[in-house]
Each structure stands twice: as structure tokens, then as C-alpha cells.
Amino acid sequence: MAVLDLKRKLAILSDAAKYDASCASSGAEKRNSLSGPGGRGKGVGSTEGMGICHAYAPDGRCISLLKILLTNFCIYDCAYCINRVSSNTPRARFTVKEVVDLTLNFYKRNYIEGLFLSSGVIQTGDYTMEEMVRVAKSLRLDHDFRGYIHLKLIPEASPELAAQAGLYADRVSINIELPQDESLTILAPEKDPAGIKRAMGRMRLSIEDHADPAKKAGRRKFATSQSTQLIVGADAARDGDILARSANLYGAYKLRRVYYSAFSPIPDAASRLPSMRPPLMREHRLYQADWLMRFYGFTQGEIVEPGEDLDLTVDPKTAWALRHRGDFPVDVNSADRDTLLRTPGLGTRGVDRILAARRLTRLTLADVKRVCGSTKRAQPFIVTADWTPGGLTDGGGLKANLVAAEQLSLF
Structure with missing residues (x-):
């Protein structure tokens, strides 16, 4: 395999990360008072300020993030994923040091305010998660980086590695991908819907445990929240089904945010996938409906019933x-x-x-x-x-x- 230069790797792995919407950095807190190593002094980075825009926080702040995959090699063959093992797409892989150096260099040039790091699964879930944790740990401890870090958790990775990720990240996310478990079983048979939910449940307990005022003294800051992503239009789920899943996720796992990503047709896709992207207005209406559930006191059933779709002509x-x-x-x-x-x-x-x-x-x-x-x-x-x-x-x-x-x- 030809050796790729860093610029080419960045082009491939930043483009591969564009399909993940769950990268907003709302809720991040300044790390000027961390306990433990790297907890004093000015450090490097900040979660405040302006830079190149990659995401917006709910309060309107522009958040610039270096959004990349550690690698787009993957052992899984999820039908809806451009990085599936059977996909004929250019492949690349960063080393831990390359990601750390890129993050620091881009920050110092005022290009970014933080890092969003995801990855294809290579070798095993534990191996991949360990590599991602090493990136965040090096930034925090070796370089005293105070910027925002969002890590995408590998659901099948060990609980111990997920807990380590929480120690160095401001937010974590575990993508449940599809609104219905049966759809995930058909389109991504190697993924375990129950295992994803267990990982979410464990992370919820860890976040709540570290947020307990009685236990916070002397402990490192822990991730403040978790989020997830649902792909819209890859299966037959209606808007009511999607919002019902979101309502369950908010209630059972106390997620900070559910992100909705309109399915984007990919090259060499399986025949069971749609050939066209759903209307972007559908994604927009789902975000509006989600907002009503979280901030306006509406229940999912009041907005749209399961099995029905939102009206695209007017807001919910x-x-x-x-x-x-x-x-x-x-x-x-x-x-x-x-x-x-x-x-x-x-x-x-x-x-x-x-x-x-x-x-x-x-x-x-x-x-x-x-x-x-x-x-x-x-x-x-x-x-x-x-x-x-x-x-x-x-x-x-x-x-x-x-x-x-x-x-x-x-x-």
C-alpha cells in the first residue's frame, strides 16, 4: 500500500467524517480549574471565541472543530456507510501523534477551538477505542490542552475504555444510527442494538456519578453529556417513529441531543437502500419537532403519531x-x-x-x-x-x- 502524506490523509479522513452530524459543542465548560494533572495554569486552547465555523451551539456560538476520523478502514459492512469494508473508497489512517499534532497546530493558527474524533473499527472495538483515548489523553496531559474534545465511543469497547474516554472528553456520543432496531439488524447485522443501549446506559451512570457534588472533590472533570445520531430516510421509519425513538433516548439515557442526518446515497450501495436523498426539509422539521419536545413542553404524540410523517409545508x-x-x-x-x-x-x-x-x-x-x-x-x-x-x-x-x-x- 502506498504511503500517504499528511495532507492527503487529512483530505480523506475529514471528508469521511462529514456524515456524522453529532459534533456540536454546546455545554462545554472551560477547563481552567481542572483537578489532577494539567489542572492549573493557562494551558492551551479554549472553548470560547470564534474561528472557522464547523458547528453551532444552541446559544448561537460558532464552534470551530477539527472533525476527522482516526481511520476510515473498518471491519464492518454496514450497508449505509461509505466506509464499510466492501466499499471501494480511498483509505487512510492517522497515527495518534499525527492527530495530536494536527489539533495543536490548527488551534495555534486559530483555525479551530477543539477536536471531534471518530473512527472506523479496526482490529477490535477495544483496539480502536484505546487509540482514540490515547489521542485525548495526550492532548490533555502531555500538552495541557483546554479546548473542546468530543470522542465517538465504540459501543463494543470495554466499559473501562469508555470511562477513560469520559475523563478526557467534554462530550461523548454513541451513534444508534437507525430509528428501528430491526432496520439496524438488516442493514448492519454486525452491530448489536442492545449492546449500543447498554453502552449508553453505562455512560449515563458514569456522567451522573461524576456530576454528584459529594463525589467531585479531587476527581478529574468528566464528560458532561452524551449525544447520538439517527439517519433519516435509509429505512422505512416514519417521522413519528423517529421522534418516538428520540423521546425514549432522552428519557432513558438523558441524552443532551439527538442529531438527525438525512441519508445520503453512496456509491455501490445495496439495492435495499433508497436511491435518492430524502428532502432536507424533512431533516429540518425533525429538528424543529425535537426542539418542541425538549424546550416547549410538547410530547411526541402531540406533534406526530408513530407511523405518520410531519407536515413539510409548515413548522410542527x-x-x-x-x-x-x-x-x-x-x-x-x-x-x-x-x-x-x-x-x-x-x-x-x-x-x-x-x-x-x-x-x-x-x-x-x-x-x-x-x-x-x-x-x-x-x-x-x-x-x-x-x-x-x-x-x-x-x-x-x-x-x-x-x-x-x-x-x-x-x-
Whole structure:
């Protein structure tokens, strides 16, 4: 096999990492007060600041990450994966030192603020996980690196190696890949859905144990959360099935985030896979629905039933409001917080500002616009001191008008 130079390796292994969406760095904390080795002084790196954008945190911060695979060689033959063992794709492999040096050099040039490291499985799960842990350990202990590190865990790796990964990473993730276990069994028969869940469960317990204030004294900082990714459109799962799986994952494993990645057709794909990518709007709607479950008090069943799909023409909150027109309009001067959160066009920050402002005065439409930024979507669903939507809420053309407004907002 020809020896590849570092630049060629980087091209191959950064491109191979693009299919993994679970790399946002929200929730990262500064490592200026670590206990144990490397816990004092300024160190190298920071989770704050700006650089080349690779991901966005939920609070809007731009997070630049070096996002690569340790290797795209893999012993598995997952039908939906470009790096499967039977795939005719260029292969490369970094050494531990190469990843460490790249991370430090890119950081010092202000290209990145951290590292997202995943890998194909080579030799065994333990061997691969051990190599990835060595990268993070070297960055933290040998170079006092304080930047963000996200490690993708190999589910079949030993619990001891997963625990070590948590000691050096800010966040970890274990990709469950497909919304339905039976689909994973068909498309990735070498993977064990039950084993993935066990690994998630163990990591949840480790995170909670290290977060216990009574046990934190004298211990190294541990990963603050875990996430996962679901591929959308590789199997026959409907949006309701996907969100039902997400709701279960949030409840059972306390995940920080579920990421949705639209299936991308790959060369030489199996005939049982779709030949076309699903609409990107479907991925977008799933993220919006996920947001409603996590921050707006909606249950999965309220948004969409299992076996059904989300409406692609309007956002999920508006779709819910259109199905519950009898609950609207709501008076912004008297409605409680939960009711306001279910109102189209009102976000969490806008609702909190409304609640604060109405203690001082009765709010007009202009006041709502001032605290929320816009009232275009909200107007048919709210009453203010000087505004009532009249027939807008019950008008047969309401959905068409909202669809047109959203399409315009995309441009």
C-alpha cells in the first residue's frame, strides 16, 4: 500500500467524517480549574471565541472543530456507510501523534477551538477505542490542552475504555444510527442494538456519578453529556417513529441531543437502500419537532403519531396550532407561560420577555413585536391590548398564508 502524506490523509479522513452530524459543542465548560494533572495554569486552547465555523451551539456560538476520523478502514459492512469494508473508497489512517499534532497546530493558527474524533473499527472495538483515548489523553496531559474534545465511543469497547474516554472528553456520543432496531439488524447485522443501549446506559451512570457534588472533590472533570445520531430516510421509519425513538433516548439515557442526518446515497450501495436523498426539509422539521419536545413542553404524540410523517409545508408548532384552532387566539396579557410557548411565532426568550414586560403595562402588538422581533407568524394566534385577529384564526386560507410567509422567510 502506498504511503500517504499528511495532507492527503487529512483530505480523506475529514471528508469521511462529514456524515456524522453529532459534533456540536454546546455545554462545554472551560477547563481552567481542572483537578489532577494539567489542572492549573493557562494551558492551551479554549472553548470560547470564534474561528472557522464547523458547528453551532444552541446559544448561537460558532464552534470551530477539527472533525476527522482516526481511520476510515473498518471491519464492518454496514450497508449505509461509505466506509464499510466492501466499499471501494480511498483509505487512510492517522497515527495518534499525527492527530495530536494536527489539533495543536490548527488551534495555534486559530483555525479551530477543539477536536471531534471518530473512527472506523479496526482490529477490535477495544483496539480502536484505546487509540482514540490515547489521542485525548495526550492532548490533555502531555500538552495541557483546554479546548473542546468530543470522542465517538465504540459501543463494543470495554466499559473501562469508555470511562477513560469520559475523563478526557467534554462530550461523548454513541451513534444508534437507525430509528428501528430491526432496520439496524438488516442493514448492519454486525452491530448489536442492545449492546449500543447498554453502552449508553453505562455512560449515563458514569456522567451522573461524576456530576454528584459529594463525589467531585479531587476527581478529574468528566464528560458532561452524551449525544447520538439517527439517519433519516435509509429505512422505512416514519417521522413519528423517529421522534418516538428520540423521546425514549432522552428519557432513558438523558441524552443532551439527538442529531438527525438525512441519508445520503453512496456509491455501490445495496439495492435495499433508497436511491435518492430524502428532502432536507424533512431533516429540518425533525429538528424543529425535537426542539418542541425538549424546550416547549410538547410530547411526541402531540406533534406526530408513530407511523405518520410531519407536515413539510409548515413548522410542527404551527401544524399543531392549526389542528387546535379552538385554543386560539390567546391573550398575551393573561395567558400562562405554557400556553404562550405553544403559540406559533413565540420562542422561549420572547415568552419570557412578554411575561416580564406585562408586569409593567398592558402589551400592544407593537410591544410584542419589540420584545419578540417579529409578529408575522404570531398575529393570527394572539390578542393584545390593541389587536385581535378576528376571522384570521378561522379563515380557510390561514395555512396557505402561513406557508407563503415561511417560504419567503427562507430567502
